[in-house]
Amino acid sequence: MSVDGSLERRKQPPPAPSTGNGNGVVPPNLGHYSANRLRLNPNKDHKPDSYEDLQLEFSPFLFSSLEQYLPPSMLRVSRDIKLQYMKHILLRYSPEGERLRVQRHREYRQKIIANYKPLHKELFTMHAENFFVPSFLKAIKDDKEGGFRSIMFQPSPGVYTFEMLQPNFCEMLLSEVESFERWVHHTKYRIMRPNTMNKYGAVLDDFGLETMLNKLMLDFIRPISEVFFPEVGGATLDSHHGFVVEYGTDRDVELGFHVDDSEVTLNVCLGKQFSGGELFFRGVRCDKHVNTETQSEEMLDYSHVPGRAVLHRGRHRHGARATTSGRRVNLLMWCRSAVFRELRKYQKDCSSWCGECQREKKERQRQAVAATKMELLKRDGKPTA
Ligand SMILES: O=C(O)CCC(=O)C(=O)O
Numbered sequence: 001m002s003v004d005g006s007l008e009r010r011k012q013p014p015p016a017p018s019t020g021n022g023n024g025v026v027p028p029n030l031g032h033y034s035a036n037r038l039r040l041n042p043n044k045d046h047k048p049d050s051y052e053d054l055q056l057e058f059s060p061f062l063f064s065s066l067e068q069y070l071p072p073s074m075l076r077v078s079r080d081i082k083l084q085y086m087k088h089i090l091l092r093y094s095p096e097g098e099r100l101r102v103q104r105h106r107e108y109r110q111k112i113i114a115n116y117k118p119l120h121k122e123l124f125t126m127h128a129e130n131f132f133v134p135s136f137l138k139a140i141k142d143d144k145e146g147g148f149r150s151i152m153f154q155p156s157p158g159v160y161t162f163e164m165l166q167p168n169f170c171e172m173l174l175s176e177v178e179s180f181e182r183w184v185h186h187t188k189y190r191i192m193r194p195n196t197m198n199k200y201g202a203v204l205d206d207f208g209l210e211t212m213l214n215k216l217m218l219d220f221i222r223p224i225s226e227v228f229f230p231e232v233g234g235a236t237l238d239s240h241h242g243f244v245v246e247y248g249t250d251r252d253v254e255l256g257f258h259v260d261d262s263e264v265t266l267n268v269c270l271g272k273q274f275s276g277g278e279l280f281f282r283g284v285r286c287d288k289h290v291n292t293e294t295q296s297e298e299m300l301d302y303s304h305v306p307g308r309a310v311l312h313r314g315r316h317r318h319g320a321r322a323t324t325s326g327r328r329v330n331l332l333m334w335c336r337s338a339v340f341r342e343l344r345k346y347q348k349d350c351s352s353w354c355g356e357c358q359r360e361k362k363e364r365q366r367q368a369v370a371a372t373k374m375e376l377l378k379r380d381g382k383p384t385a
């Protein structure tokens, strides 16, 4: 496998992270709200309504996040009117085929949730004190850059690692996944794998963990990403794809070189006993430069440690080496920002995060300085009239 040259495979976009079940294919008639717009900067003081009790064709969390972008006059109207207003905007962006796929996925999820009986109910709501190690909890509570830095290690630019999950939580999640897989096997229910590159593993959002994981992203990952990854939408993460991957000689063995369909990826090893399975990183790249060379300072090999998290940009090129014995299971959260994705359509300059764009920009600046120097030298050298 070549890790220095081109990316072997790109991860395909997985199923939309959260969806609804409505029938609203045609945009609703909104009368005088039809020219719906959003404001550019969020109103961070606004406390959004919850939409979780409704059957919607988009994630209820998306509506709550979008509320901060509503024009001021819309913040005072009823939840129903806000909902219609936002739906109208979202429908403009979501093609019909995509909506049908999303609706089918929602139905698939609902069927599982209605029939699968969780083994550890306590995993399905956020109990931070039981899930996270004290150092991580304290850093989040303090909510200061210095606090985050004190628990984080940055072995290479843009890759952060820190102690995160309690051993007991890891064990419970492992046994919940095993229980879900046994249930799938017995009921012959179709299981959707996390993405196109894995034959094993499971999507946690599909069997009831979506709400808990969303809280994990909003309350724990977003505050950190806001500090370390602001230029890729770290402050506006608003949806996720949460799954586990399973490696071993009788499972997936390794993972090819790829980028994730995420702005920020959280990857935490849950266990168990294994050897091999190191992550390798090869620098952050935009679409245009995804296959460009790796610089020596961009190379990093990282060995997973159970309970320890790795946080990196989705566009940080990486892969996982063969797990040569035992079994390795990792929790992955691909965290996304709809705002960042929308802005990306208009922004051509990726030099704040793409290593190659940065190098090109520096080179242009170097050449401009050199040309100016030459010009000045020429002028100075000219005999005065
Ligand atoms: O196996 C790992 O730790 C890496 C997993 C990964 O990169 C992914 O699933 O996107």
Ligand SMILES: [Fe+2]
Pocket (backbone or CB within 6 Å): 258, 259, 260, 265, 318
């Ligand atoms: Fe990945």
